[in-house]
Amino acid sequence: MLHVGVNGYGTIGKRVADAVRSQPDMTVEGVTKTGPDFAAERASVAGYDLHATDEDAVDAFRAAGLDIAGTVEDLVDASDVIVDATPGGVGAEYRSLYEAHDTPAVFQGAESPDVAEMSFNARSNFEDARDAEYVRVVSCNTTGLSRLLAPLSETYGVKKARATLVRRGGDPDQSGRGPINDILPNPVEVPSHHGPDVQTVFPDLSIDTLGLTVPATLMHVHSVNVTLESAPDVRDVRDLLDAESRVFLVPRRSRIESCGELREYARDAGRPRGDIWENCVWEESITVEGRDFYCFQAIHQEADVVPENVDALRAMFDLADREESVARTNAALGLTD
Amino acid sequence: MLHVGVNGYGTIGKRVADAVRSQPDMTVEGVTKTGPDFAAERASVAGYDLHATDEDAVDAFRAAGLDIAGTVEDLVDASDVIVDATPGGVGAEYRSLYEAHDTPAVFQGAESPDVAEMSFNARSNFEDARDAEYVRVVSCNTTGLSRLLAPLSETYGVKKARATLVRRGGDPDQSGRGPINDILPNPVEVPSHHGPDVQTVFPDLSIDTLGLTVPATLMHVHSVNVTLESAPDVRDVRDLLDAESRVFLVPRRSRIESCGELREYARDAGRPRGDIWENCVWEESITVEGRDFYCFQAIHQEADVVPENVDALRAMFDLADREESVARTNAALGLTD
Amino acid sequence: MLHVGVNGYGTIGKRVADAVRSQPDMTVEGVTKTGPDFAAERASVAGYDLHATDEDAVDAFRAAGLDIAGTVEDLVDASDVIVDATPGGVGAEYRSLYEAHDTPAVFQGAESPDVAEMSFNARSNFEDARDAEYVRVVSCNTTGLSRLLAPLSETYGVKKARATLVRRGGDPDQSGRGPINDILPNPVEVPSHHGPDVQTVFPDLSIDTLGLTVPATLMHVHSVNVTLESAPDVRDVRDLLDAESRVFLVPRRSRIESCGELREYARDAGRPRGDIWENCVWEESITVEGRDFYCFQAIHQEADVVPENVDALRAMFDLADREESVARTNAALGLTD
Amino acid sequence: MLHVGVNGYGTIGKRVADAVRSQPDMTVEGVTKTGPDFAAERASVAGYDLHATDEDAVDAFRAAGLDIAGTVEDLVDASDVIVDATPGGVGAEYRSLYEAHDTPAVFQGAESPDVAEMSFNARSNFEDARDAEYVRVVSCNTTGLSRLLAPLSETYGVKKARATLVRRGGDPDQSGRGPINDILPNPVEVPSHHGPDVQTVFPDLSIDTLGLTVPATLMHVHSVNVTLESAPDVRDVRDLLDAESRVFLVPRRSRIESCGELREYARDAGRPRGDIWENCVWEESITVEGRDFYCFQAIHQEADVVPENVDALRAMFDLADREESVARTNAALGLTD
């Protein structure tokens, strides 16, 4: 049983905690919170041992009627491994603490790649994480692109990938974030930093990305073009993607034409928090023009990296090979066709 | 066991079906769908017998691989009672079908009050629905206002209620609805129709409402003022509301300051579809200035009428008194403090 | 000729500069900018002398090809009066500089009232600003409420005013502000600080306000209730408001039902920047129920305080009485019926 | 003097009327309105002769105090040419009326291309409209793409163009349009109809487009990739685009990073209605990677087709050659560098 501590119990951290707990070969040692609030209360009700990120916060937790099992240092010490889901840049500051306790760690996408030995996507480079002590799960957008590019690259070869990332402005609970009524090139510079991030997973891939931000909170949508090395039949490409366990081909008969309906589908299916762990690729959008592949895919930013974190843990601790780990993660989460 | 048919399996219908199914004394006889889509597929997977709203649709269902148990007429015939959750105005057209089959029915808020014998809110007039054949559950906004006004009115007396309803423009899956970037007086006329709707529940209450529509999908927010007959202590008012099982007092310590965080709280708590069945009244907003009571409350439009439908069924069929019905509904749903 | 310096050339500052320039009895001595950008370039093209807020910025301006006439200190020295339209709190820091140069100043609404000798609204307390050295023009929301309350209070007496302010989340060029998809009680506490701000203009008025923020950028909308001392005929109230030069009664025949259409109307009318300096009160919303007056009004946050700044200058320097000043300001701006 | 009738006085029609009126060689014969509203009132104040679209409407206009100069038929008869800016599909229905009166016409982008003899973009195919009786000005998006592709194609040759069009959901006054909080592939099918529309202007161009719709009203934003026939220096490409009179290169020093700031810039510049007639290409986004050109451009949907309509009129009536017409149009509008 792998004992996993979760440092940073926010959007990603709380989902990773739940996902880890649902696995047969892992358990949550505890989670950290910077102060008492509704998320801390829910964590406590859910039975997670709360650890305060600093001494001063302990009194605030007590005042709120919440038990504290210890400090973040205690948690790092007691855990076999830490999943660090603190805000971008904070993880890097924590690394020395993890090292001091000889505790391996998984970092998230907003950290710079050099926070870890390798950048991870289960579908693309699972084996490279074997025995690594510090691993970084790539961001939601990079995870989404990697899952799409891996099979295309393996099967047809990629001459050049181009993607326009139409990004949600904030998560549903981040009411301070905008824009309210704008479409922002973000960054204005082309290509964006997302391409190089994909190259941390596929070092030899030629990819140019453009990023925009819009007033929506539900999902990112990618407009993807891949110039392949060959000119496949569109049905074969569809079948190829359909065979991927973390790609959901949105069928025409579902009449799903929006992110809102995708998320509604997940809510109807009883998914925890209405989460969609898979890339959602619209079947009707899959097109091949000569060697040019096109599609639209929607990425649930709060959810897609969650199974990746679980697999990263298995790779690091040699608990299973890729196929077995992905199958186990998916089964435990209820991510099935 | 009460056999309940659900006609109109949309936002409200699917939730009422799930709520009915979770009750110990009711079961879902079947649901209707106008055509195959993701919601029909989920209904089928969930084990609900699908009924086609017209013959022509049957082939479309078959083509989509969905079994059809019969027509809407078959369902009306086989059910002890219908919950009609079709779009506003369609319910009224269905009433003659229900009558022809001697099947009582519960209608929803967008129907005109005269579609039914009475307009229902469990907290306010449960007993009046006893043995009624046709009952209308009032709208999400009216339900929210009724739950708040009932205890205030009983305990302190209401001289005049005034509410500004800041309404969400559409549900999350309704991508065709606006506005995108506007604040609309809606209706421009004052007072709005919401006040008279509240008076279908409280005939003698003096209430003026003003409606607005804004670009948000998560919840409505009400800005409420009630001039009471007496001048209570604010703590007593808070305790009064806290004692209501379908009012959730949002505590200051939760640090919840937005609808997004309220819904996040419900998602974290594992509520189905992230639903909030209760009025959410911000504790800090509860204010008494002389005889003037003020507060903000958020109303999850997709959810608050759901337990009301269940209670309406019990009232009509004399299955329990108010207290017992509400307790049973809440327990089955997991609506607990 | 009054020589007016504008310190803080942002949303409000640039409009006040243009308004001052259009007046027969005032001229713009110069404006300040913190650094070169498109607004600085436009100011320069428009012929305003640019003053750098600090020495370091001077080089940046030169590099951008923009001439600098001096520093903010030079401008304060050369001007008869400063209109300070810097961000909230910055004005207070500048006050000692203004005093050091014996230069009177007009501050804006985000400053605390004690930054100045009095808080100003032309319609309500013009004469109180006569000969004052430091005056604060109240915020856009308070200006809007004051213009409405002044005639009601004078003619019928106000027993109690209550207003729910549905506020735009940000101005159109503030892409960093949210919310994207939420309705925020803001502040959660009731009553909000807007009521006390109205009382800086009407010290004896009884008023309770509630504030909300929504994802819109065009205008604020107020839902207003005023319990009057008497029970007037609704037509008289309508006529009373119609006679106010800075209240625009939106007629039914215009078919304007949104803020978007109001702003479109201003754009069609050739108003500079599509600005609406008047309160926009929907005629159909004006209602009297006994002694209770109700209405909806939309307030263009970027514009309504602009004529007020001009009038404040005339009051301070004794250039005209209220009627004459308001008439002159309106005529110069093109604010006519 | 060319006498121009404007049929359909909405977003596009009113702007074309103002643009025509500002030209030295054209005059507005009159405009049509379906009923009285604020736009009709503004048209009347602006001095345009109103024509009712049907007899029944005449009384309504009179009741609203608006003079009617005649019917749409009278206007078609009296005009040398009609600019038809009615909603998509309505123009096609009008064509027989125009023919019956032997009145040439300019149609807009939502009409099917076969409504006219040719589809027009001033920069790309001005001469092809010479002496044509029925011309269609392509849509706002196609106009924006054509202006960018024309110089690239002429100078470097285009092997393949690919564009993702992130479209605004509605115009600012269209409060009924959504989405509120979504990112919609629209259409879901790839490629979208925009590519073939570009091919009505450039028949031999290879182009694939993907369309999305988002909750914003200010501008469309295009993410553009063009694989060129050669590999130019990025500075040359920048200079090439900078030389285009209807392309505005947004300079880095302006610090403009959003559509809101672009529109603010136009408001500050005193542009009528804050309109931007040019493509806005972010200078920093212009990139060349080998033969791949990339950029972001923002397109003000309400404005970019306006000068095109004026030029189409000159081409049809042989009033000037392209260079002269574009220069005259730009000068009259105030569209200058």
Ligand SMILES: NC(=O)c1ccc[n+]([C@@H]2O[C@H](COP(=O)([O-])OP(=O)(O)OC[C@H]3O[C@@H](n4cnc5c(N)ncnc54)[C@H](O)[C@@H]3O)[C@@H](O)[C@H]2O)c1
């Ligand atoms: N939200 C997304 O869409 C998303 C998607 C994929 C990856 N990520 C990545 O996940 C990481 C976390 O992002 P998030 O969205 O979950 O952020 P979040 O803000 O929701 O959560 C961060 C949590 O860390 C806590 N925290 C802050 N400072 C801390 C400290 N010093 N010690 C311990 N905890 C601290 C915060 O209280 C919060 O609970 C980032 O690297 C981000 O890029 C986020």
Ligand SMILES: NC(=O)c1ccc[n+]([C@@H]2O[C@H](COP(=O)([O-])OP(=O)(O)OC[C@H]3O[C@@H](n4cnc5c(N)ncnc54)[C@H](O)[C@@H]3O)[C@@H](O)[C@H]2O)c1
């Ligand atoms: N959505 C809300 O916020 C909300 C809240 C409270 C009450 N209500 C009320 O509930 C009722 C339903 O609203 P909704 O939001 O669930 O609408 P919806 O559009 O989500 O669902 C209506 C369903 O009825 C189906 N339908 C349409 N025509 C039909 C017909 N002829 N026969 C059978 N089914 C048909 C539709 O396919 C759809 O599945 C309305 O009276 C509404 O006012 C809605």
Ligand SMILES: NC(=O)c1ccc[n+]([C@@H]2O[C@H](COP(=O)([O-])OP(=O)(O)OC[C@H]3O[C@@H](n4cnc5c(N)ncnc54)[C@H](O)[C@@H]3O)[C@@H](O)[C@H]2O)c1
């Ligand atoms: N925007 C509105 O809706 C609105 C409405 C009414 C009143 N006001 C009030 O007007 C004031 C200004 O608000 P705004 O919206 O125009 O803000 P803004 O941010 O648009 O403009 C402020 C300007 O001040 C400049 N500035 C910043 N620091 C400065 C300094 N140290 N010295 C000189 N200039 C400096 C900024 O560069 C900017 O140009 C505030 O008090 C605000 O409350 C704003």
Ligand SMILES: NC(=O)c1ccc[n+]([C@@H]2O[C@H](COP(=O)([O-])OP(=O)(O)OC[C@H]3O[C@@H](n4cnc5c(N)ncnc54)[C@H](O)[C@@H]3O)[C@@H](O)[C@H]2O)c1
């Ligand atoms: N709005 C844009 O973003 C945009 C951009 C480029 C091109 N266009 C094209 O311009 C055309 C008009 O679009 P719009 O946005 O101006 O629409 P709009 O709705 O703003 O204006 C259409 C006008 O036509 C009037 N009208 C309706 N039926 C009529 C009839 N039978 N006879 C005469 N007038 C009638 C309407 O009252 C309205 O004033 C469309 O082809 C559209 O595709 C629009």
